[in-house]
Structure formats: C-alpha cells, structure tokens
Amino acid sequence: MLVKLPNNETKEILTLWMEGSDVKMINQKLLPYKFEIYTAKTYQDTAKAIKNMTVRGAGAIGVAGAYGIAQACLTAPKKDINSFLKHVKKAEKTLKNTRPTAVNLFHDIDRVLAKLNISLPPEKNEKIMIEEAKKIAEESIISGKKIGENGESLIKNGAKIMTHCNAGALAFVDWGSALAPIRLAHRNKKSIIVYVNETRPRSQGAKLTSWELLQEDIPHIIIPDTAAGYYISRKEIDLIIIGADRIAANGDTANKIGTYTLAILAKENNIPFYVAAPLSTFDLKTTNGKAIPIEQRSETEITHIWGLLEKNKKIEKIRITPKNSPAKNPAFDITPAKYITTFITEKTLINPPFEKTIKETLKN
Ligand code: MRU
Numbered sequence: 434m435l436v437k438l439p440n441n442e443t444k445e446i447l448t449l450w451m452e453g454s455d456v457k458m459i460n461q462k463l464l465p466y467k468f469e470i471y472t473a474k475t476y477q478d479t480a481k482a483i484k485n486m487t488v489r490g491a492g493a494i495g496v497a498g499a500y501g502i503a504q505a506c507l508t509a510p511k512k513d514i515n516s517f518l519k520h521v522k523k524a525e526k527t528l529k530n531t532r533p534t535a536v537n538l539f540h541d542i543d544r545v546l547a548k549l550n551i552s553l554p555p556e557k558n559e560k561i562m563i564e565e566a567k568k569i570a571e572e573s574i575i576s577g578k579k580i581g582e583n584g585e586s587l588i589k590n591g592a593k594i595m596t597h598c599n600a601g602a603l604a605f606v607d608w609g610s611a612l613a614p615i616r617l618a619h620r621n622k623k624s625i626i627v628y629v630n631e632t633r634p635r636s637q638g639a640k641l642t643s644w645e646l647l648q649e650d651i652p653h654i655i656i657p658d659t660a661a662g663y664y665i666s667r668k669e670i671d672l673i674i675i676g677a678d679r680i681a682a683n684g685d686t687a688n689k690i691g692t693y694t695l696a697i698l699a700k701e702n703n704i705p706f707y708v709a710a711p712l713s714t715f716d717l718k719t720t721n722g723k724a725i726p727i728e729q730r731s732e733t734e735i736t737h738i739w740g741l742l743e744k745n746k747k748i749e750k751i752r753i754t755p756k757n758s759p760a761k762n763p764a765f766d767i768t769p770a771k772y773i774t775t776f777i778t779e780k781t782l783i784n785p786p787f788e789k790t791i792k793e794t795l796k797n
Pocket residue numbers: 489490491492493535597598599600601604605610611637675676677678688689690764
C-alpha cells in the first residue's frame with residue numbers, strides 16, 4: 434500500500450513480510466498516531482502479535498501464522514526429523530491458539546504444514562516450508578489486486594459506499610478485500626466517498642480504515658456505528674462492501690461485530706450488500722454460520738479506550754464505564770447468506786444460490 438512519509442512523499446510498503454528469521458509488520462496498535470514497524474524475532478513473538486492485534490485482519494493473520502511456522506522451522510532442532518517435527522507441531526499449536534474465527538489463520542498454517550515430508554531431512558523441509566510461507570504472502574497480494582479488479586465494476590461514478598471495520602491492505606499483505614475495489618475505483622478517477630463505520634469497540638474503522646484511505650486521499654467520512662441506519666434510510670448510501678473472516682459452505686459469513694445489523698439495514702432499504710474475500714476465506718468444512726467459532730475478547734476493550742492525549746501527545750488508555758459494570762465483547766457476528774448480494778473474490782463474482790455457486794467456484 435502507499436504510505437505517506439512525514440515529508441509528504443509516498444512509499445510502497447507491505448503490512449508484513451519476512452526478513453531472515455524476523456517477521457516484520459506494521460504495528461497496527463499504534464495507528465493512526467504512530468507509524469512503526471514491529472519485529473517478531475521468534476514464532477512465539479509472532480503468535481503474541483496476532484493475539485494482541487499488532488497484526489490483525491483475516492488475511493494478515495493468516496500470513497503471519499504461515500511465517501510463524503517458517504520461523505519455527507528455522508529454530509527447530511535439525512538432528513533428526515522427529516525432533517524437527519515435534520518443534521514445528523508445538524509452534525502450530527501456539528499459533529493456532531491465538532484467534533479462533535478467521536479461517537485464513539488455519540488455512541495458511543495448514544498449507545505450510547502440508548509441505549512437510551518426513552522422508553526428507555529437516556534442512557530440506559525448512560527450505561520448502563519457508564518458500565511456501567513466502568508464496569502464500571505473494572499470492573495474497575495478487576488475489577487482493579484481482580478482488581479489486583473484479584469488484585470495481587460494481588462501483589459507479591459518484592457512488593457513496595459504506596464499509597465496516599478494516600478490510601483493507603492492513604488486513605492482508607497489501608490491497609485488502611473490501612477496500613481493494615474502492616482503491617481501484619479511486620485510482621481510475623471515479624468520484625466516490627466512503628462512509629467508514631467507527632467499529633466499536635476497537636475502532637478499526639475510525640483508526641485504521643480512515644488512516645489507509647488518507648494515504649491515497651480517498652474521500653471518506655467517519656460515522657458512529659449507530660448512525661449507519663440513519664444514513665442508509667435517507668438513501669445516502671448506494672452500496673455496502675465489507676470483508677469476511679470465515680464464509681461457511683452455504684454463504685453464511687462471519688465478520689466484525691455489527692456486520693449483521695448492516696446487512697439487515699441493506700436488505701430493508703434495498704441496497705446491495707457485497708462481501709469481498711479471497712477464496713482462502715471460504716470454509717467448505719463448515720456447513721453454516723452456526724458452526725463458526727466466535728472470538729470473545731477482553732472486557733477492557735469495552736470499558737476502556739485507547740487514544741492520543743491532546744495535552745502531551747501520549748497514547749493512553751482511559752476508562753469510560755463505571756468500574757463495577759460488567760461488559761461482554763463478542764468480536765464477530767454471523768450474517769446469514771440470504772442478506773448477501775454477491776461475494777467478490779479474486780476468481781469471480783459469486784451470486785446466489787450460494788449453496789451451489791460457492792462449491793462450484795471452489796471446485797474449478
Ligand atoms: O478483529 P479484527 O480487526 O482482526 O477483525 C477484522 C475484520 O473483521 C475484518 O473485517 C475481516 O478480517 C475481513 S478483512 C480480512
């Protein structure tokens with residue numbers, strides 16, 4: 434993605450990449466206040482970065498997981514294949530035990546592990562598995578660009594587009610899913626405006642999507658989540674595009690909490706509701722949305738907010754709720770397939786009936 438430097442020049446930078454045995458990533462916990470690269474030196478560091486959301490978004494955590502396995506291969510004992518295997522399996526457990534909802538994490542880790550061949554020596558496995566992790570990252574960039582190309586045709590000149598959370602380059606290695614068609618429409622000189630839902634409690638919309646759109650001067654406006662119905666009912670929104678963390682075989686879709694509400698608003702007000710996602714987000718093993726595990730995150734994301742203190746420009750956490758009021762924090766919800774107009778993938782646009790079309794698209 435293009436990132437504006439302090440001198441106002443722009444630079445192409447990926448959300449994460451591997452350098453030697455380090456995994457480098459944009460520290461998303463510090464955006465939009467500070468642009469900093471975090472270095473994960475070990476697979477344990479990478480697992481922590483996924484869990485505490487230094488890196489976040491389904492596509493980005495998938496690649497981080499794959500890189501984590503690559504890091505484990507580098508530190509694994511090489512004296513025999515069994516001790517190599519034991520070390521890598523331990524890393525698999527640690528990395529998979531970070532965030533449960535986005536299937537890309539499991540998909541990408543399993544893809545690297547599928548390259549493991551116990552009849553080969555550890556050094557050979559190490560090389561093959563690191564190559565596979567890097568290939569996954571490269572493919573993620575290509576699929577993001579293709580999602581952009583396939584989805585751009587759905588955006589008319591003058592469109593007012595609503596999005597939720599951050600399904601941008603920051604949620605992948607580059608390009609993004611929901612933001613890829615938007616990015617391309619803007620680069621193709623279409624006049625558009627993006628309504629960015631704040632996305633409480635962690636405010637990925639207000640903090641990250643706004644930051645990403647600013648890097649390319651894409652016109653946007655941040656609105657409270659609670660104002661979505663107001664704008665949609667006044668016919669001020671032409672379409673909604675969101676990303677996904679896991680799409681079941683029947684098209685039911687897990688995405689950031691609040692997505693379900695938006696989908697119903699879209700249906701009620703007759704506007705298209707698009708889900709942009711790479712094929713690696715489809716999970717045919719999960720038959721419907723009820724079977725998707727929903728991550729429950731810490732209460733403190735509700736009871737406190739992080740922000741920049743105006744008086745000393747320090748990033749601080751402040752309490753916003755009474756001390757004795759409990760809170761609950763489901764991180765995702767399920768949007769039933771019936772509310773989804775079209776899936777935008779790197780291969781094609783998938784239209785209903787999803788039970789049939791999803792299977793067909795993934796098979797061919
Ligand atoms: O909790 P997060 O910030 O990882 O959640 C991210 C989202 O819900 C995105 O919308 C989703 O990952 C789709 S984009 C890859």
